[in-house]
Amino acid sequence: MLPLLHLALALPVLLAASASGRPPAPPSGSTDSELPALDGVLWPPSSMVRSAVSGVRSEYGVAVAVDSVGPDGAAWALVGAPRAAGGGRVRVHRRVGGGALRWPDAGRSLIARDRVRPGALLGAAVAIRGSLAAAGAPRAEGAGRVFVRRLGPRGPEGPTVELRPSPVRGGAVAFGAALALWEGPGGRARLAVGAPHSTVEVPGRGAVELAGEVHVFVRSGSSKWTLERILQAPLPRFAARFGTSVCFVGDHVVVGAPGDDRAGPGSGRVHVFGSTGASVLELGPPGIPASAPGARYGERVVALDGARFVAAAPGLAAVEAASITPAGDLVHDGLLSGSVLEGFGAAVAAGRGVLYVGEPRAGVGAHGRVAVFSRRAGGWHRAGSLHPIRPDAAGEFGASVAADGQLVLVGEPGDGGPCPPASADCGAGGATAFSG
Numbered sequence: 402m403l404p405l406l407h408l409a410l411a412l413p414v415l416l417a418a419s420a421s422g423r424p425p426a427p428p429s430g431s432t433d434s435e436l437p438a439l440d441g442v443l444w445p446p447s448s449m450v451r452s453a454v455s456g457v458r459s460e461y462g463v464a465v466a467v468d469s470v471g472p473d474g475a476a477w478a479l480v481g482a483p484r485a486a487g488g489g490r491v492r493v494h495r496r497v498g499g500g501a502l503r504w505p506d507a508g509r510s511l512i513a514r515d516r517v518r519p520g521a522l523l524g525a526a527v528a529i530r531g532s533l534a535a536a537g538a539p540r541a542e543g544a545g546r547v548f549v550r551r552l553g554p555r556g557p558e559g560p561t562v563e564l565r566p567s568p569v570r571g572g573a574v575a576f577g578a579a580l581a582l583w584e585g586p587g588g589r590a591r592l593a594v595g596a597p598h599s600t601v602e603v604p605g606r607g608a609v610e611l612a613g614e615v616h617v618f619v620r621s622g623s624s625k626w627t628l629e630r631i632l633q634a635p636l637p638r639f640a641a642r643f644g645t646s647v648c649f650v651g652d653h654v655v656v657g658a659p660g661d662d663r664a665g666p667g668s669g670r671v672h673v674f675g676s677t678g679a680s681v682l683e684l685g686p687p688g689i690p691a692s693a694p695g696a697r698y699g700e701r702v703v704a705l706d707g708a709r710f711v712a713a714a715p716g717l718a719a720v721e722a723a724s725i726t727p728a729g730d731l732v733h734d735g736l737l738s739g740s741v742l743e744g745f746g747a748a749v750a751a752g753r754g755v756l757y758v759g760e761p762r763a764g765v766g767a768h769g770r771v772a773v774f775s776r777r778a779g780g781w782h783r784a785g786s787l788h789p790i791r792p793d794a795a796g797e798f799g800a801s802v803a804a805d806g807q808l809v810l811v812g813e814p815g816d817g818g819p820c821p822p823a824s825a826d827c828g829a830g831g832a833t834a835f836s837g
Contacts, residue, residue: 436773436785437809437835441504443480443494444819445829453829459485461830462812466529467803477552478810479534480832481524487514489523491536493556509556512548517541531584537577545576547594562624566596574599581647588622593654595644601637613643615656634672635680651707652676657699669698671712681729686714687721687736701749713746720746720758735781737774752804759799769798771811791818807837
């Protein structure tokens, strides 16, 4: 069964290995020569493998992020393991240039273990941009926490900045369940943090539980982060879970609220906010159906470029691409569809003119795959699929996807690749990198 891939009324299941435990990798996890080729496998550390063998999975790979940083082949990747012992872990992997071993080890911890308590779910969401890396722990201290660190030539460095919701609305707000990070010149940076379980006070209506919020922080020059604003839906609704997903699109902030019920229970909605915080667009489920109960539109939102984004509706097995015009209007840019049974839309990532859509229940034994779409002749066309190098039943390849340029990282939290041969049901997890 898929781990918690969305925030329902309870927080979703947010959801390595020693060298001797690694199986030999086939030459490619792709079935099409025009698709990105296998670049390497990011295994969890041996402690997580031992835990999985004993029946306690860390869910390594349920959240991934990647950033390619230059023409020399260097890159950084984050892999979250929110169920790891001690409150969750986030591993930092660095890609070295050339050779067969491009991702050479099990990485380093982004955040020290003593920063969180058991059950914090550190690594439920991760983000990386330039020299900054962030990790969410949506159950830390009850309300949730976000941790931010700098990345240097040797890995994480400097102090760990801890952000928390302010003020706390409604107790367990799941602050850190979704993250979006932007870094610009001169030390400027912005961080959007989803808190989809927040209670929102509405004049004349009182407290609206699980309506959700997004906290936007800014940094200028130093490591000090300041709360800039708190975003809410123009019409907060019970259990809308506004803030389940978030991304920056130019000067706009796009926020998903998959529990919004205006087109039916759990139909979902996407909100687009301008630089002043005003809501400029509000979108319902794709295809404009009169009623779309259970569509969960907005469970994933991802930026395509400075003016375009995509929003997934896993309940409809649909992904919609849209553009924001300078006048603040919306232009529909295509609708992709797949199979609900295969989990189409559980994860979405955008590379250089390419969309990657997770299908973590696809294939024989439901080992999963990632559908690849390219934009040609004014539309989106399926170019093929990425597959796990070692298909595992319930491996959930495609439960998470991240892309930057031509580098793609696919999470597989149920992967048994790093496990000993006698532990077929171990499922320690992993992540596979592909590059074009």
